Amino acid sequence: MNEFSGFTSSETFTSIPDSFFRDLLIQIEDADELRATLHAIWHIEHMEGHIRFLQRVDFGKFTAGIDKAVSRGTLLKAQNEAGEFFFLNSPRGRASKEAVESGKFDPSNMMSILPIEWPNIFALYEQNIGALTPIIADMLSQAEKEYPNSWFEEAFEIAVARNVRNWKYVEAILKRWKEKGKDERKDQQGAGKDFKRYTEGEFSEYLKRD
Secondary structure: OOOOOOOOOOOOOOOOOHHHHHHHOOOOOOHHHHHHHHHHHHHHHOOOOOOOOEOHHHHHHHHHHHHHHHHHOOEEEEEEOOEEEEEEOOHHHHHHHHHHHOOOOOHHHOOOOOOOOOOOHHHHHHHHOOOOOHHHHHHHHHHHHHOOHHHHHHHHHHHHHOOOOOHHHHHHHHHHHHHHOHHHHHHOOOHHHHHHHHHOHHHHHHOOOO
């Protein structure tokens, strides 16, 4: 057995529903089923798009447990002439399965993609702002629940570009994206307004150094 070197602060983490530990973990006795279930959660959690699915080939070495996970209901399967498509049994997954089975969405037009590894928010903070404190760590943990992982790197980049290295400023950017729409700023007339938005008005109070 190869000794594991340990987890790092620079890697991303996968959100696993509490019901997995509360209800499923004690029920799943087959190691192949457990591996397939965890792999599906990890892979789909790191994908983008409204409809997220896996095909059998996406499970790699963990295909042996797919059918058992489907039988249990942890994974959902939709099948048509293009093949088999697997979804997590979540609100998004159930809606996606229905879209495929009703013909509203054809997943055969989409290529299977590797999960996206977004930079870890804690590593981004340490790299761009400074050392973590327990209070900041709690704030970052809360932010992970409220905002998409794909937003964090860009928000930190904006803060660094403006030389405003504090979490309040980064959080203000994230809040605006959530309230107004992240791509809303692309519709502004010219880069001048972009500059003013992050250095004046609603963001000006965060220009003060921590």
